[in-house]
Amino acid sequence: MTRRPEQFSLNLRPGNLRSRDPDARAARDFAARDFMDGGGAPALETGRTRLLVAGMVFALAFIVIGWRLVDIAAFSPGGEPRIAATPPAPAFESGRADIVDRNGVVLATSLPTASLYANPRQVRDPAGAAARLVRALPDLSRTEIRAKLSTDRGFIWLKRNLTPREQYRVNRLGIPGLYFEREERRFYPHGRLTAHSIGFTDVDNKGLAGVERSFDAVLRGRAEPLTLSLDLRVQHVLARELAAAMTEFAAIGAAGLVMDAATGEVLAMVSLPDFDPNRPGTAAPEARFNRASLGLYEMGSVFKIFTVAMALDEGVVTLDDGYDASKPIRIARFTINDFHAKNRWLSVPEIFMYSSNIGAARMAMDTGTAVQQAFLGRLGLTRPADIELAEVGRPMVPSPWREINTVTIAYGHGLAVSPVQMASAVVAVVNGGEFRPATLIKHAEGERPAGTRIMSRDTSLKMRRLLRLVVRRGTGRQADAEGYRVGGKTGTADKLIGGRYARDARIASFAAAFPINDPRYVIFVMVDEPKGIARTHGYATGGWVAAPIVRRVVERIGPILGVEPVRDGAHEDGGEELLVRAKARASKVATN
Amino acid sequence: MTRVAGLLFFLTAAGAALFLFYIKQEVREMEEELGIVHRDILRHQEAIRVLKTEWSYLNQPARIADLAARHLDLRPLTARQFVRLEDLPPRGARSASSEVPAASGAAPTLAPTLAPTLAKAPAPRKGPRKDTALTEAGNAR
Numbered sequence: 239m240t241r242r243p244e245q246f247s248l249n250l251r252p253g254n255l256r257s258r259d260p261d262a263r264a265a266r267d268f269a270a271r272d273f274m275d276g277g278g279a280p281a282l283e284t285g286r287t288r289l290l291v292a293g294m295v296f297a298l299a300f301i302v303i304g305w306r307l308v309d310i311a312a313f314s315p316g317g318e319p320r321i322a323a324t325p326p327a328p329a330f331e332s333g334r335a336d337i338v339d340r341n342g343v344v345l346a347t348s349l350p351t352a353s354l355y356a357n358p359r360q361v362r363d364p365a366g367a368a369a370r371l372v373r374a375l376p377d378l379s380r381t382e383i384r385a386k387l388s389t390d391r392g393f394i395w396l397k398r399n400l401t402p403r404e405q406y407r408v409n410r411l412g413i414p415g416l417y418f419e420r421e422e423r424r425f426y427p428h429g430r431l432t433a434h435s436i437g438f439t440d441v442d443n444k445g446l447a448g449v450e451r452s453f454d455a456v457l458r459g460r461a462e463p464l465t466l467s468l469d470l471r472v473q474h475v476l477a478r479e480l481a482a483a484m485t486e487f488a489a490i491g492a493a494g495l496v497m498d499a500a501t502g503e504v505l506a507m508v509s510l511p512d513f514d515p516n517r518p519g520t521a522a523p524e525a526r527f528n529r530a531s532l533g534l535y536e537m538g539s540v541f542k543i544f545t546v547a548m549a550l551d552e553g554v555v556t557l558d559d560g561y562d563a564s565k566p567i568r569i570a571r572f573t574i575n576d577f578h579a580k581n582r583w584l585s586v587p588e589i590f591m592y593s594s595n596i597g598a599a600r601m602a603m604d605t606g607t608a609v610q611q612a613f614l615g616r617l618g619l620t621r622p623a624d625i626e627l628a629e630v631g632r633p634m635v636p637s638p639w640r641e642i643n644t645v646t647i648a649y650g651h652g653l654a655v656s657p658v659q660m661a662s663a664v665v666a667v668v669n670g671g672e673f674r675p676a677t678l679i680k681h682a683e684g685e686r687p688a689g690t691r692i693m694s695r696d697t698s699l700k701m702r703r704l705l706r707l708v709v710r711r712g713t714g715r716q717a718d719a720e721g722y723r724v725g726g727k728t729g730t731a732d733k734l735i736g737g738r739y740a741r742d743a744r745i746a747s748f749a750a751a752f753p754i755n756d757p758r759y760v761i762f763v764m765v766d767e768p769k770g771i772a773r774t775h776g777y778a779t780g781g782w783v784a785a786p787i788v789r790r791v792v793e794r795i796g797p798i799l800g801v802e803p804v805r806d807g808a809h810e811d812g813g814e815e816l817l818v819r820a821k822a823r824a825s826k827v828a829t830n
Numbered sequence: 831m832t833r834v835a836g837l838l839f840f841l842t843a844a845g846a847a848l849f850l851f852y853i854k855q856e857v858r859e860m861e862e863e864l865g866i867v868h869r870d871i872l873r874h875q876e877a878i879r880v881l882k883t884e885w886s887y888l889n890q891p892a893r894i895a896d897l898a899a900r901h902l903d904l905r906p907l908t909a910r911q912f913v914r915l916e917d918l919p920p921r922g923a924r925s926a927s928s929e930v931p932a933a934s935g936a937a938p939t940l941a942p943t944l945a946p947t948l949a950k951a952p953a954p955r956k957g958p959r960k961d962t963a964l965t966e967a968g969n970a971r
Contacts, residue, residue, distance in 0.1 A: 343889070344882055344883055344886040345886075347879065347882075347883050349880060349883060350876055350879075350880075402880060425883060427883055427884075427886035427887035427890070428886070428887075428890055429890075431892070470891060471891060473891075474891035474892060478895075719909075720910065721909020721910060721912070793908065794906055796909060797906075797907040797908070797909070797912070798907075803909030803912045804909075805914070805917070
């Protein structure tokens with residue numbers, strides 16, 4: 239017994255288990271027996287119970303899992319899709335939606351560009367690298383690049399916004415230490431042509447002008463392009479003709495619009511001089527100024543369209559009435575004269591045709607100030623245009639509106655409006671008498687927004703005949719396009735410079751609609767400060783400067799827009815009837 | 831018995847593990863492929879965008895007008911070039927009206943021979959018959 243402790247201690251060593259020493263084995267057996275006899279049985283019991291509990295727990299777990307398996311396999315209601323969903327293909331995401339014209343031509347887009355930077359520490363041969371780099375990117379200065387690559391910095395920009403071709407060329411050089419950073423840049427493929435209506439963005443692609451500005455949030459928030467009402471072809475024709483006239487008459491600027499007479503959509507909006515929206519920073523403020531929507535001008539005689547329409551619609555005059563235009567009107571300290579003076583009694587069609595200031599002034603005086611104010615207000619001439627641009631001029635409305643204002647506004651002085659306002663008002667006069675706000679956003683095919691009635695349909699039809707008369711026999715003869723019946727009105731306004739009307743600085747304009755028997759398009763053009771030339775016998779009036787622009791524009795866009803030309807020799811109401819009736823009345827007046 | 835069952839279980843487990851491994855590998859490869867395809871799609875979409883812009887740029891109306899003026903013998907369309915369909919002379923009207931004596935001789939003989947042919951004969955015969963008739967008419971002229 240005295241060896242036991244020793245045996246026990248030996249027993250703890252694993253090597254002893256294989257001991258062949260009989261003494262040791264006997265002692266071990268003894269020890270085991272001793273262990274079982276003395277308090278060993280309860281421990282075994284505990285072990286068994288524990289095993290049972292554990293076994294039951296496991297069995298339960300397996301039963302649950304098994305049941306769940308059966309449940310899924312056999313009783314599942316089929317909530318799981320049979321075919322795994324394919325992750326959707328990624329769409330190219332740009333931070334800003336495209337802008338396209340009504341035919342889907344891209345006008346503004348965001349292009350991924352690569353900007354080239356260098357880690358000068360990794361450039362082993364700065365001089366050689368600079369020489370090769372300048373060959374690939376000729377607009378970089380070699381000495382500058384060399385200086386940049388020789389610095390001891392970890393990062394330096396070499397060139398921002400490379401074109402894909404430039405990037406390819408740089409990549410091909412394989413100069414170590416040069417890297418590209420992906421950036422996005424707004425690009426305007428048509429540059430100057432749509433500069434004023436589209437506008438431009440800053441370096442962070444935030445809209446600063448034009449549609450880019452007014453639709454900034456919309457463009458940011460969506461992927462599909464924004465479709466404008468502009469038609470690039472029409473825009474081009476209008477821009478080209480205006481530019482040609484500007485050069486010919488040495489004008490300082492020009493503006494023009496083509497609008498859809500039925501919907502108020504703007505098909506073309508031109509303001510000259512223009513600028514390159516891809517480099518807005520280099521443009522002069524004068525060039526960035528949108529004359530078509532922001533510029534305010536006293537339009538001159540084109541306003542007689544509204545004066546006559548108003549007088550006819552209010553029933554103040556009929557087409558057979560007229561006024562004595564032989565003597566100038568003296569009102570306040572003004573004397574109102576006629577430019578194309580006839581010095582006799584003139585019928586309403588004649589007043590319109592010869593653009594008599596005296597006649598228009600008398601008509602407006604008979605109609606009254608309040609009516610004129612309300613009428614011009616309904617035509618949208620006394621509030622800023624509704625067009626979706628931030629650059630919209632607030633018309634210069636006389637306040638208070640006295641009788642003298644009524645008289646001068648009758649022939650287009652004393653109320654300065656923008657060309658957009660002018661064009662939308664003409665749209666309302668010729669389309670049957672309904673005003674629709676001008677818009678740069680394309681309407682869905684066939685959709686015609688609700689308009690507000692300005693005048694009776696009958697008055698509108700009469701105005702069409704009068705407008706045609708001006709082109710057939712009056713001041714607008716040079717607007718008579720071949721194959722298309724154009725109706726319109728000339729305007730020549732002396733410019734207000736330093737509070738005085740300048741004699742030699744004027745706005746020559748022409749407001750037209752075609753085909754006049756059922757107008758589809760309204761054109762308004764104006765040339766700022768044209769100078770008379772030999773061909774026009776020194777004249778720089780609306781009839782000599784602006785009317786031919788309209789003729790050429792109509793002849794070009796008529797076929798493009800699918801307007802059916804009139805046949806040669808087709809019957810036309812040339813307004814003779816109007817004049818014959820007027821003449822009969824005139825002789826009656828003369829004999830009385 | 832237990833040994834066989836154990837072996838069976840072991841083999842099944844091993845098979846399942848292998849199969850799982852194989853499927854997993856397959857899926858990973860396919861996912862990689864999908865990633866490549868997606869990257870390609872993005873690249874192509876970007877390229878399309880750039881090309882569309884370039885197309886728009888190259889189609890600047892002023893540029894096209896200049897190119898057309900230099901290389902083509904075309905002029906802008908004028909209103910005079912439009913003709914209404916009803917203003918066109920009816921087909922064949924010209925020869926009929928200008929060759930009144932000859933046509934009057936040919937017409938009666940043409941009509942009876944052609945009418946039954948067109949009504950009865952199958953399609954292939956129609957062609958040659960018509961041709962001869964026309965050449966006859968042409969000769970008569």
